[in-house]
Every structure is written in C-alpha cells, then in structure tokens.
Amino acid sequence: MLSKKSQYAFKALTYLSEKYNEGPVLISEIARKKKIPLKFLENILLELKRADILDSKKGKGGGYFLKVNPAKVKVATIVRLINGPIAMLPCVSLYFYERCKNCNETSCGLHDMMIEVRDATLNVLENRTLKDLVV
C-alpha cells in the first residue's frame, strides 16, 4: 500500500499540475485545499524539489511549482521516490535490488512470479504521468 506521505505527494503534485505555468503556489494553499498537514507537506515538497521534480521561490510571490511539464513526470518515478520499491520482493526490484539469501534466484517459483507482478505493475506506472492524474 502507498503510505499517507505518498498519497499526500500525489495530491500536491496533482494540484501543481493543474496550475502548471501559472507561477508559484504557496505551501499553505496546497495544504489547505488538499487537506494535508502543513509541516508534513513542507517536508514532502522539499524532497520533491531535491529530486528535481519541483522548484521553489522564496519571499513574497514565492511558492512551489513543477520544474518540468507534468506529461514528462512518470508516476513510477514519484512512487519510487516517496514510497520506495514497487516490486513485492527485494530480489526482483530494479531500483532497490537486494540479493535473496537462502533462495537461489535461478530456481525460485516465487521469484519468477513476482517478476511477472512487477512487470505488470510497471506497465501501468511507467506509462502514466502526472498529466494523467488530472481529470
């Protein structure tokens, strides 16, 4: 399951996608409109900024805004950044891979199955962008 943090991130990003190219948006506005705890949101947006998804401006007239076109930001990227691995097992994760102890990957039924699950999931998440979240 996606963490609340991830859900908040998507809400905020959806909001910012709707306002793409309309200048900076206040954290407090996003928090209010999307009902996200302000200080928590602060951390999330900062993380997204550090990952080059968002950019910000300080002082009056400042706020957060998308750094690139929402159609260029894959949902999978956000999930990995805020939520972590998409795969159901470390040994089938592409970005968070960890070797399986006590289970040689060459002959593990679960391993093979979870690769299928991963690919089915990625087929959706890698082909959808923030733009698709705006309806």
Next chain:
Amino acid sequence: MLSKKSQYAFKALTYLSEKYNEGPVLISEIARKKKIPLKFLENILLELKRADILDSKKGKGGGYFLKVNPAKVKVATIVRLINGPIAMLPCVSLYFYERCKNCNETSCGLHDMMIEVRDATLNVLENRTLKDLVV
C-alpha cells in the same frame, strides 16, 4: 513489499506443497530446512491453519500438512491473509476497501490508475497457485 512474515509463509507453503500427501511435517523441520525462526514460524503456520489452508496433528508423528491440493490454493489468498491488501490504495481494494476521504472516487485520476495496477497484479496472483511455486 511483502513482509518477511509473508516470505516465510511462502517458503513454508512451498515446502509443504512439495510434501503434499506425505503426511505431517514437523514445524522444526520446516524451520531448519527453510531457515525460519522457529517460534515465528509457529505463529505463521497457526494462522494458515485457522484460515483452513493447513491442518495439523499433535503428538508423536504429528506436524503440519496442506489441507487441500496445492493447485487449489491461490497465491492471492495467501498474500491477502498474511500480508494484507494487494491494492496500492484502500479505496481500490476489493477485500480491504475503505472510502477515500477528501477525494471523490468518481473523479480521481489516482484512483482510476490504481484500479488498473490492482487488476494487472491480480491477473497474476489470482491465476497462480502454490503448485506454481514448486519448480
């Protein structure tokens, strides 16, 4: 990600599937062969028994064994039982549904996307059984 508990459960169930119709298997044997902490495994097997996946016999010659043919036990069932929801959001979960607050499901881009992910995942997990885990 699947919890370690879930991974242990699958290891144990795979072992028991290999020994289907060969009589009861000791918890201690499963723990040793699959390198699972004994007492932890005890809890897991008990849970699987309560869910009618396994059955057990006490006393000498006792142990655990699959209650039904491994080809009849869906992987999705085990995941839901030991790991919890398969969906990435409560509001798209079939077995652990919870209404989305501050997000009307009729027009939420994330909601629709996560239904796609759920269905893609279930397409694998609902169509594989314990039998498929044995290679």
Next chain:
DNA sequence: AATACAGTCCACAAACTTGGTAGGCTATCT
C-alpha cells in the same frame, strides 16, 4: 535599511508495525 514573507533545515516524538521470544497449556501416541 527595515520589514514581512515564504521556503529551508534540524531535531524531536507519539503511535503503529514488524520481527521475534518466553513459557506454560493441551492433545495425542506409545
């Protein structure tokens, strides 16, 4: 230069989940 504004950074903490342990109880077989 002073002031207000708005994001940045660091530290902390309550609540919950995960992974695991301890020890006695109950049923069964010989």
Next chain:
DNA sequence: AGATAGCCTACCAAGTTTGTGGACTGTATT
C-alpha cells in the same frame, strides 16, 4: 505415565510512519 508436538497468550526491541516546533535563510517591497 511419559514423551512428543502443536496451541495460546503475552510480551518486547527496533524501526517506520506521521507528524510538530522552532529557528534560520533568502527575496521582494517599501
């Protein structure tokens, strides 16, 4: 009766999640 083996309840350490508080830094305006 004694040994075997699962059943049950309770507990606990560590980590993660979901936040909060408060001071600091950069920016625009007057």
